[in-house]
Amino acid sequence: MSGSGKMKREKGPDVDDSTQAASTAKSGDHKVNPLSPWTYRNVELFELEYEAFFLRRWQFVGHVNEVAQTGDYMTVDLGRDSVIVVRGKSGQLKAFLNVCRHRGSRLLDGRGTCNRVIRCPYHGWTYTLDGELFRVPKKENFADFDQSGHGLHEIELEVFHGLVFVRIKGDGPTITEDFAHTGDYFTAYGVADYVPCLQVSTQVWNANWKVAWDNYLENYHIPVGHPGLNRLLRETDEAEELPSGVSYGVFRLRDKPSSIDVEQKYQQQFHCANARIPERIRHKWVQFGVTGNLGIDLYPEMLDMFQLVPLGPEKTLIRTCYYGHKHPTHEETHLRELNFRINDPVNEEDRVLCERVHTGLGTTGYSPGPLSSEESSICLFHDKVRELVPVSALRDQPLHGQVAAENTRLLNLPR
Ligand code: FES
Numbered sequence: 001m002s003g004s005g006k007m008k009r010e011k012g013p014d015v016d017d018s019t020q021a022a023s024t025a026k027s028g029d030h031k032v033n034p035l036s037p038w039t040y041r042n043v044e045l046f047e048l049e050y051e052a053f054f055l056r057r058w059q060f061v062g063h064v065n066e067v068a069q070t071g072d073y074m075t076v077d078l079g080r081d082s083v084i085v086v087r088g089k090s091g092q093l094k095a096f097l098n099v100c101r102h103r104g105s106r107l108l109d110g111r112g113t114c115n116r117v118i119r120c121p122y123h124g125w126t127y128t129l130d131g132e133l134f135r136v137p138k139k140e141n142f143a144d145f146d147q148s149g150h151g152l153h154e155i156e157l158e159v160f161h162g163l164v165f166v167r168i169k170g171d172g173p174t175i176t177e178d179f180a181h182t183g184d185y186f187t188a189y190g191v192a193d194y195v196p197c198l199q200v201s202t203q204v205w206n207a208n209w210k211v212a213w214d215n216y217l218e219n220y221h222i223p224v225g226h227p228g229l230n231r232l233l234r235e236t237d238e239a240e241e242l243p244s245g246v247s248y249g250v251f252r253l254r255d256k257p258s259s260i261d262v263e264q265k266y267q268q269q270f271h272c273a274n275a276r277i278p279e280r281i282r283h284k285w286v287q288f289g290v291t292g293n294l295g296i297d298l299y300p301e302m303l304d305m306f307q308l309v310p311l312g313p314e315k316t317l318i319r320t321c322y323y324g325h326k327h328p329t330h331e332e333t334h335l336r337e338l339n340f341r342i343n344d345p346v347n348e349e350d351r352v353l354c355e356r357v358h359t360g361l362g363t364t365g366y367s368p369g370p371l372s373s374e375e376s377s378i379c380l381f382h383d384k385v386r387e388l389v390p391v392s393a394l395r396d397q398p399l400h401g402q403v404a405a406e407n408t409r410l411l412n413l414p415r
């Protein structure tokens with residue numbers, strides 16, 4: 001349910017159809033302090049955010065089952081950076097920056113299999129699957145060349161229930177620590193054994209990445225922005241926000257049959273995946289958010305990874321990967337098709353909504369209005385932006401060329 005929004009409340013009991021708990025939550029229990037509009041359009045700030053949120057935090061690449069054999073690789077492009085994950089000779093997965101140590105060419109694209117080595121398409125430098133520089137054509141023409149110091153740049157890699165994450169810079173908690181006890185959900189669905197069930201899809205939205213993430217974080221827009229989803233689902237009180245920035249919320253399918261054919265069919269066939277999952281998660285959609293750019297939507301019939309990749313302050317790539325059981329039943333395959341037919345329009349609705357917000361944020365003299373309690377997660381996210389990139393807390397944009405310096409000054413202030 002890419003970008004459909006997320007509620008954040010304390011973990012609590014489920015509620016029945018009639019209570020509509022989400023819409024009755026009281027406002028005023030969170031700090032209402034949205035980011036200033038300039039922060040959504042500033043190139044210099046974008047560079048600081050890219051470092052703090054994308055280079056220094058875990059990024060999703062794919063599933064271990066996509067790189068099952070020695071030499072199998074997958075890449076992910078993260079704005080100006082790109083990463084290779086490859087299965088080495090010993091069977092171990094490794095992650096490298098996708099850049100040749102000679103003149104900087106990208107090495108690999110997409111997904112595939114290397115024939116024993118990674119070969120640069122420019123001058124033919126080759127690297128072993130463990131990242132060591134193996135062969136340099138016409139090596140005699142390089143003076144005093146120390147081949148051993150020119151292996152690929154290895155970066156951190158971690159597998160969480162089969163999902164492969166990398167971190168380009170920095171340190172801090174592991175992705176498993178970030179998810180804390182919520183890993184139980186991934187065990188219940190058997191995510192570690194999933195395989196891709198559709199090609200990765202990509203789409204460019206003309207909006208700042210924070211507009212897209214703000215949108216993912218709140219469900220206030222669902223009744224008006226996504227009438228189909230609203231017919232199909234209701235929120236429950238099962239939700240939690242972890243200090244790491246990982247959060248989850250649970251939706252339940254409505255009992256009342258939808259008036260729309262595809263939604264009604266989904267409601268009717270939803271039970272077909274019941275045998276695979278425990279009672280407590282049947283008839284539900286579970287949605288995880290990982291601060292800043294990754295949504296994980298767990299359905300009984302599959303999961304999707306909704307990943308925001310910032311291309312610039314006013315452009316964001318939406319990358320969606322789909323995984324599910326290796327041998328789905330005929331009914332589950334049909335349910336997946338129905339899911340796509342339901343969620344594709346939701347994604348398109350979100351694109352239009354986000355682009356309209358991004359355009360509106362550029363309006364001269366605009367200042368943000370109040371946020372409802374259903375948008376409290378946006379406040380938490382904005383607090384995180386201010387914490388990691390303190391210059392974003394300023395109401396007015398610093399002078400051109402001064403954003404980084406001002407940010408450094410604020411970072412060095414005693415806290
Ligand atoms: S850039 Fe890779 S071999 Fe020259």
Ligand SMILES: [Fe+2]
Pocket residue numbers: 002003004005215221225226350
């Ligand atoms: Fe949405």
